[in-house]
Amino acid sequence: MDKPSLSQYFGDSEVPPASQFFDEIGTSPSDMIQSVYLGDSGVNQGTGDLFPHNMTTSFVQPNGSQESFLNVLPTVSVSTAVPTKNLPDPSTFFDTIGPEPQISTNKNNITNQVTLSEAMDGLSIKNQPVDKEEQRRRDAWLPNEEAQKTLLKAQSSPNGSFFPEREALTMPGLVLEEELADALQEVAVKYLGVSSAGSRGVVRAEHVSRDEAGLRELLRTGYLRAAVNLTAVLLSAAGQGAGRMHRATKHTPRTLQLWLTRFAVMLRLKLHEPLLKEAEPFGDFGKPDMFYQFYPDTYGNRSGSLVPFSLRLLVAELPGHAGKPEEAMDRLLALRHVIQQMLSNLRSGKTEDGTETLASEQDKIESIRLWTGRETRVQHSIVNCAIALKEYRLAGKILSSLQHQASSPGQKRAISSALCRLWLLAGHIKAALAHLNDAMESRHHLCPTPDVREYVDMGLVEIANGKYQEAYNNFVKAADQEPTNIMVANNIAVCLLYMGRLKEAIAVLQKAINSDPERGLNESLLVNLCTLYELESSKTNEKKLNLLRMLCKYKSDTIPNVLECLKLS
């Protein structure tokens, strides 16, 4: 058959589309292959009733009726209705990839709490009290030589006498002009009819305020396409809308935050093509107008870049998502190089750009902490890129170096566990086992008995060895510890299939979805379940539509491609 390929779910370009799998095997060029599904037409009217008890009852949400669901919708959708108290402390997320916090956590907690609640309340960033050191640290970036020359000129010219060359300007504009419709809603209308689809409460861009708070509201409630539309409105208002590409424009931290939001959401929705085009004018954000020094009249002697670090990283990674990981790799290595230069300045007691001396030891510690954290994040992206390229040696090398820097047994262990899986991908079972043992060793310092992660890694090693029964046993032990863990249930189902127990595999996945619809209605899990449905029987449509109904009930507009996910044709 054709080249091997995984579906577009993870953008592996060398793979044939998922939906074609069964068809492909049956419709090869030679006519000796026939797709045989034949049902007795006399029993067709019974199709809908084939699995009545199983399906309908199992898909009813255990608590909370449809009405109460409708009531809450306009404000916070279920899919991401996370109560504030459940939200993690913002620092914890990046701490998992950066160094441990070294300063007293008290101060941190307070500021983070403030930020968090402000973010939750939709307060814009400029309302926060300005901490100059923090601002410098966060915005720091080194201009390249060319930009440096222009920036010096801008700074030394008397007020109003600096006219930059066109080459010095970043001139973005919208490419994706049409308004994106709610994709789930569209599919629901097509397959379930207006009446069923209508029960879905839809928040549209018009129902939220047309500002950053509204944008966050759309993100929080999972109306991602509406969020993309709103960024288009806001960017157009800021003079960077459709048709503005290649024209001079005024950049502010706000416009760049809008671009960040837009790009991040487009990436999640896998709108790669327009995203690449819209990101193109920004290049590597190296143009002088991306720096505060370019605008001495507005920002005084503030220095650093207007570009949020997350945007820089996202755009560097972008080619990797569009099938060009080599290009992403070059860009990421360039990012890492600049960060390492800034870190070396910081370590010698200077500011990131090396122009001034750091005021306090505290500032130095905080700055080094921030930038080593960002360096680690870039390293992770480089590893991801290497994995996409199947350059497992490089990925392994970087992960091992990160492991040497890891400061806690927890981090060391997490990296050993990742290394174990990396080598499984490469088929190097011996190395995978060695890292699994390292991970166990580190785990001993944290808790005496294996936990979910360890059991799962053990199960994955067994799968690599082709021992599905043993793998299954390990996954079941993991499930004993966390009965609601969706990933564990999914892996159990996969094992069951390889053990020849298709029906049980399907039952496990359906149960996982029913017990936690919000997490269980996961794209990849749905792909697995629909793959099993298609293997089981020719009459899968009703089951897939049931899943679609559940998606409508529990999910907003977060899934890039609903049809592909449910293998609906």
Next chain:
Amino acid sequence: MNKMDTKEAVEHLVALKVMRLTKPALISPKIVTCDSKDLPGNILNNYLKDDAVSVTQMETLAAGQFLLLPQSFGNIYLGETFSCYVCVHNETNQPVQSVSIKADLQTNSQRIPLTTQQSQSPMMLDVDETLSDVIHHEVKDLGTHILVCEVTYMSYYSTLASFRKFFKFEVMKPLDVKTKFYNAESDDVYLEAQVQNITTGPITLEQVSLESSQQFTVKSLNEIEEGQSVFGDITLLQPQESCQYLYCLTPKENISKDIKLLAAAKNIGKFDIVWRSNLGEKGRLQTSQLQRMTTEYGDVRLTYEMLPNKVTVDEPFDFKCKIMNASERTLNLFMKLRSLQDSSLLWCGISNRKLGPLEPGKFIYVNLTALPINTGLHSISGLSLVDLFLKRTYDYDYLASVYVS
């Protein structure tokens, strides 16, 4: 057999589905993160954290734990195992009697039955029930393979009905093994083997071993002390990359004693290679018996032994010369030693020495002494053997060198 048997459009009571079970994939979510002070705050970070596919505390690394079922047929290579899920489903709202599956694999040369006994014995399928089987087959042929699945069941008219489905796939070559032989003076044979990955993805060579033939014992030269591979921890080959292995094969004593047997010992042995690819997908290949080119020894085989590597100028040194009769007749030899004009090594001792008759396959040792008169690397030359019966002269120049310091 290449066409489906039932030409008329019969609608069957059961449906047959087939899925190739390659290893599942380990997948990761779309990793999109922001600083908490960015416009989206932690909202996108929380998406990532809450994603069932992400690994807790390692959300930003794409080395996931979540298994995804194969979504395409993929490639298949010689030496891998073809695994397949075969499933028959009752598509009606009544039980179907006497359902059975039979699966065969047709290659260019043979037809191999794959189904287990269990699924071949007819059974009743209740409403919505399935009859399934997981079949495995280690692929031993290249080229086109056709999986033929036949389902038989009892129709409503109490007659047996059946239909067949065909699935075609190509088996490709995974590795290219190139070999080179060196026959050493000492009768050892050195074998250099380049194993090249010609699949489309990276593979890990789990085991590469040379099983020697009856005539030789093998020593692998690919490890440093304590069994550590010279390739380090990682024998990962990207597509088109090769790994080079070196082996030393020593003829067994009974062979090395007999120059005839030695010349006839052409079979060296065969390679046994085990590799793994995506998530441990395993393949195993054995090469056919490797053949070396044996050296032609002529009538007489002369080798030097106990020759020092390094000697001091102006100090005579001793070594031995082994002369073996490789011909079919008795030789009557005498040895000439001539110090050539430009030679830096001068022979000491008697020239034109008679060595006496030498039977076929027998050998004698002669002690020799030479005096180096110049420093540098010099070859031993000027030795000739004359067969008195046939008046034939054999010259031996440049057979060995010594370093004079």
